[in-house]
Amino acid sequence: MTPSPALFAPLLLASLAVFAWGCWRRLSLISLGQPEDRFDNIGVRFGEMFRYAFGQKRVLAKPFGINHALIFWSFLILLIANTEFILNGLFPHTIKLIRLPFELYVPLAFMIDIASLLALVAVMIAAVRRLISPPYPEARTPEAFFILGLIAILMLASFALNATELAAYMIKSNSDPASFLANARKMMPVSALVAGILPPLQLNAIHSTAWWAHALALCAFICYLPNSKHMHILTAIPNCFLHRLEKPNTQPREDFIPGNTFGIGRVDRYSWKDLLDSFSCTECGRCQNVCPASITGKPLNPRGVIHDIKVNLLENGAELKKSGTQQMPLIGDTGEGSISEESIWSCTTCGACMEACPVFIEQMPKIIQLRRHLVESDAQFPEELLNLFENMEGRSNPWGIAPTERTKWCSQINVKPFEKNTTEYLLYVGCAGSFDSRNKHVSVALAQLLDKAGVSWGILGKDEKCCGDSLRRLGNEYVFDRMARENVEMFIERGVKKVITQCPHCFSTLKNDYRQYGLELEVIHHSELLRNLIQDQRLVLATATNTTMGTTVFHDSCYLGRHNDVYDAPRAVIAAATGTVPVEMERTRNNAFCCGAGGGRMWMEEHGGERINLTRVTEALKQKPDTIGVACPYCMTMFEDGLKDVKADGVKVRDVAEVMAEALFLP
Amino acid sequence: MLIVVCIKQVPDTTQVQIDPVTNTLIRDGIPFIVNPYDTHALEEALRLKDRFGCRVAAISMGPPNAEGTLKKALSLGVDHAILLSDRVFGGADTLATSNVLAAAISKLDAEVEKVGLVLCGKQTIDGDTAQVGPGIASRLDYRQLTLVDKIINLDFSTQKIRVSRKLEGRHEIVEAPLPAMLTVVRELNRPRYPKVQMRLVAAETVVEVWNNKTLQLDEQKIGLKGSPTWVSKIFSPERDKGEILGDGSADPAGAARMLIEKLIAKDMLPL
Numbered sequence: 001m002t003p004s005p006a007l008f009a010p011l012l013l014a015s016l017a018v019f020a021w022g023c024w025r026r027l028s029l030i031s032l033g034q035p036e037d038r039f040d041n042i043g044v045r046f047g048e049m050f051r052y053a054f055g056q057k058r059v060l061a062k063p064f065g066i067n068h069a070l071i072f073w074s075f076l077i078l079l080i081a082n083t084e085f086i087l088n089g090l091f092p093h094t095i096k097l098i099r100l101p102f103e104l105y106v107p108l109a110f111m112i113d114i115a116s117l118l119a120l121v122a123v124m125i126a127a128v129r130r131l132i133s134p135p136y137p138e139a140r141t142p143e144a145f146f147i148l149g150l151i152a153i154l155m156l157a158s159f160a161l162n163a164t165e166l167a168a169y170m171i172k173s174n175s176d177p178a179s180f181l182a183n184a185r186k187m188m189p190v191s192a193l194v195a196g197i198l199p200p201l202q203l204n205a206i207h208s209t210a211w212w213a214h215a216l217a218l219c220a221f222i223c224y225l226p227n228s229k230h231m232h233i234l235t236a237i238p239n240c241f242l243h244r245l246e247k248p249n250t251q252p253r254e255d256f257i258p259g260n261t262f263g264i265g266r267v268d269r270y271s272w273k274d275l276l277d278s279f280s281c282t283e284c285g286r287c288q289n290v291c292p293a294s295i296t297g298k299p300l301n302p303r304g305v306i307h308d309i310k311v312n313l314l315e316n317g318a319e320l321k322k323s324g325t326q327q328m329p330l331i332g333d334t335g336e337g338s339i340s341e342e343s344i345w346s347c348t349t350c351g352a353c354m355e356a357c358p359v360f361i362e363q364m365p366k367i368i369q370l371r372r373h374l375v376e377s378d379a380q381f382p383e384e385l386l387n388l389f390e391n392m393e394g395r396s397n398p399w400g401i402a403p404t405e406r407t408k409w410c411s412q413i414n415v416k417p418f419e420k421n422t423t424e425y426l427l428y429v430g431c432a433g434s435f436d437s438r439n440k441h442v443s444v445a446l447a448q449l450l451d452k453a454g455v456s457w458g459i460l461g462k463d464e465k466c467c468g469d470s471l472r473r474l475g476n477e478y479v480f481d482r483m484a485r486e487n488v489e490m491f492i493e494r495g496v497k498k499v500i501t502q503c504p505h506c507f508s509t510l511k512n513d514y515r516q517y518g519l520e521l522e523v524i525h526h527s528e529l530l531r532n533l534i535q536d537q538r539l540v541l542a543t544a545t546n547t548t549m550g551t552t553v554f555h556d557s558c559y560l561g562r563h564n565d566v567y568d569a570p571r572a573v574i575a576a577a578t579g580t581v582p583v584e585m586e587r588t589r590n591n592a593f594c595c596g597a598g599g600g601r602m603w604m605e606e607h608g609g610e611r612i613n614l615t616r617v618t619e620a621l622k623q624k625p626d627t628i629g630v631a632c633p634y635c636m637t638m639f640e641d642g643l644k645d646v647k648a649d650g651v652k653v654r655d656v657a658e659v660m661a662e663a664l665f666l667p
Numbered sequence: 668m669l670i671v672v673c674i675k676q677v678p679d680t681t682q683v684q685i686d687p688v689t690n691t692l693i694r695d696g697i698p699f700i701v702n703p704y705d706t707h708a709l710e711e712a713l714r715l716k717d718r719f720g721c722r723v724a725a726i727s728m729g730p731p732n733a734e735g736t737l738k739k740a741l742s743l744g745v746d747h748a749i750l751l752s753d754r755v756f757g758g759a760d761t762l763a764t765s766n767v768l769a770a771a772i773s774k775l776d777a778e779v780e781k782v783g784l785v786l787c788g789k790q791t792i793d794g795d796t797a798q799v800g801p802g803i804a805s806r807l808d809y810r811q812l813t814l815v816d817k818i819i820n821l822d823f824s825t826q827k828i829r830v831s832r833k834l835e836g837r838h839e840i841v842e843a844p845l846p847a848m849l850t851v852v853r854e855l856n857r858p859r860y861p862k863v864q865m866r867l868v869a870a871e872t873v874v875e876v877w878n879n880k881t882l883q884l885d886e887q888k889i890g891l892k893g894s895p896t897w898v899s900k901i902f903s904p905e906r907d908k909g910e911i912l913g914d915g916s917a918d919p920a921g922a923a924r925m926l927i928e929k930l931i932a933k934d935m936l937p938l
Contacts, residue, residue, distance in 0.1 A: 256867060262864070377863065379861065386858075
């Protein structure tokens with residue numbers, strides 16, 4: 001069967017119809033989502049798109065990403081070849097690349113030939129990888145092999161096509177095979193190689209078989225694309241363009257007006273971008289491979305959450321459009337398409353999933369929206385949170401300790417209250433620094449350092465209130481909102497402009513969340529301030545540095561590092577204080593593994609699987625440290641507990657302020 | 668059937684300190700909360716509402732700012748919230764308080780719906796007398812079932828309630844005809860958390876206020892005049908300074924032995 005426009009045209013049209021229908025079906029579902037502006041800073045967005053989509057920057061962050069990048073870049077080149085193929089199939093002998101000027105055609109043909117080879121090798125490697133060592137066990141799906149097979153067929157067919165055309169030309173022009181093929185190899189190395197081994201008498205049969213194989217595979221690909229996870233080929237590039245330009249380290253405010261819905265319990269309450277996310281996921285599994293919940297055997301799988309949102313949207317879409325009702329619950333234990341409460345509560349909001357996603361899917365904010373629905377609309381949450389919520393609302397701290405005890409940490413030292421227009425920095429001690437017996441030591445160490453450096457600082461004392469971080473991450477936006485407004489009002493009234501925090505959770509909340517309330521504070525984490533004070537020679541280490549720390553390994557707090565990009569300051573403080581650069585763990589900086597306490601998990605029981613803090617403690621102990629350096633009170637607690645559990649008695653945990661204070665004040 | 672829950676706004680006693688000079692509670696700046704035991708009474712009423720569809724009324728006697736307590740009850744789902752507030756109710760002891768509350772319950776019984784159950788916390792954390800609940804039962808001639816930790820059965824056909832009472836070291840199963848007054852302990856249930864929608868509605872709801880014009884009580888039986896109890900002094904009990912026995916870290920067994928001997932000598936360790 002030779003190429004025939006009469007057969008190919010209807011086949012192609014039918015495929016394009018299926019393609020259009022698939023795209024329309026999914027994209028029209030996206031329009032069910034709520035409005036959200038993702039078209040600001042267009043210039044920056046194009047830059048991001050080129051860097052991350054075309055440049056494959058995040059894909060390449062993992063060694064195997066090179067394989068994907070090769071397929072992607074090859075595809076871009078092969079778009080030209082396939083356009084030619086289609087046009088040629090519809091209008092034979094009219095549009096051919098070979099009619100281009102020779103100087104243009106030769107490099108183009110060369111690139112296409114090489115790109116086809118690279119794509120073929122890459123899909124074969126991908127298939128072997130999936131067989132031998134898949135990114136996650138469920139990744140061995142028939143769907144994955146089907147698409148890899150299709151790509152392989154396309155490449156093999158195109159080699160056969162080019163080869164037969166070369167051979168035919170060689171015969172027609174009566175050229176000497178050896179010199180013709182030698183020349184051809186400079187232009188199309190692979191196709192020329194194939195041409196050399198083709199049986200001359202069957203060229204026509206091979207050509208038409210290859211042509212139809214290519215045509216059918218291409219049409220199958222076109223049909224399949226928008227109806228599978230491979231739709232990411234269409235959506236990933238816009239998804240990179242549309243990603244949130246600011247770090248997703250905060251959640252949007254809610255309007256507390258009677259009649260509003262709170263949080264998200266139905267898929268069409270997500271924004272259109274959230275829904276687009278679900279169609280941009282190709283289930284590579286990078287998120288689940290960095291998720292502390294997934295890794296330690298909890299029910300949460302960030303990939304699963306995005307997948308369930310997609311399935312739920314596909315399942316409910318038609319009915320939502322028609323009557324605004326859902327058939328399949330978004331939250332529930334009913335299997336695929338529904339997200340279980342257990343998984344929703346397992347998230348530590350560490351942000352590792354978002355950091356790992358090559359196409360900037362925002363998993364964590366979606367989970368918090370589900371929490372909001374559970375807490376605010378259903379009053380449904382793990383029972384240990386009831387006390388936390390009541391304590392926060394009644395006494396403005398997680399433990400429910402009397403606010404009058406907020407200043408007990410400084411009963412032995414001289415601390416001044418913050419005074420309007422006089423004091424430069426407010427030291428926002430935070431609940432842990434005020435009430436937690438271990439973390440009170442950090443507060444004292446920090447206070448002594450600030451005094452030593454001659455910093456003008458003061459505290460709010462008994463008037464200080466909790467920042468509300470845990471409430472917001474746990475979805476109790478209503479109470480968070482009230483606390484945030486009270487705090488913002490107090491900061492404004494007291495004339496607070498610069499704030500020092502020793503807790504990355506206070507830090508991020510005051511810095512990022514309170515901005516939504518119109519408060520632009522200059523918030524500095526104590527590790528940054530200490531680094532600056534050392535740099536400015538306001539904290540001077542006389543001769544000896546702190547050698548009692550021994551080998552120090554530093555653990556990044558998620559809310560300091562990943563969520564706010566502060567990586568170097570705490571390391572610089574430790575380095576200055578100990579005279580040695582701290583040792584790094586296997587997973588470090590933006591790839592650091594959570595201690596397990598963020599997102600309100602600090603106040604919850606950890607059921608099932610391995611404990612997150614033990615996983616991290618074990619990782620830290622691999623570096624044989626004498627000291628584990630932290631810069632967060634939650635991390636402090638998790639490491640102290642974890643070290644006790646693994647009976648690593650010799651290893652101590654120290655906050656960066658303590659490391660510095662011991663270097664300065666201990667003999 | 669109407670279930671009436673009596674709730675009280677109390678100072679958050681974990682934050683209360685006693686003025687060493689005047690021997691009175693320092694109440695300045697101390698936040699008010701719903702008496703914790705009352706939250707369990709409220710929860711049980713709401714559970715009965717969920718199960719049987721009974722209506723629930725929350726009543727509270729207190730100053731106008733006690734409205735917040737009733738708003739909290741509204742946000743949890745009660746159908747009626749009534750604040751009993753009048754200057755002449757002020758300064759009441761447990762007797763005068765139970766007179767006012769009983770009168771309000773009678774009025775609800777007569778004008779809204781027949782009252783089947785009155786639920787109170789076992790005591791309040793400020794006064795700690797545990798007398799108001801029983802006082803109400805006496806005034807209304809209801810059966811009183813105190814220290815309830817479980818409602819075993821509520822039978823509308825026979826108009827009977829069977830409960831478990833949590834006593835020291837034992838439980839008592841008691842049955843009584845309705846209407847009955849129950850005081851409840853914390854073990855009864857876990858209070859629910861308000862939904863935001865309900866909070867917003869409660870915030871906009873005006874709490875009904877009944878004063879003595881509404882209740883028409885004899886002024887000799889309410890407020891300060893109706894209170895035979897007089898508080899002469901409040902003080903923090905003196906506590907002897909403790910002593911450190913032995914060396915717990917060097918010789919834990921020896922320290923434990925010394926402690927046991929001490930406790931036996933003081934007859935504090937039942938053998």
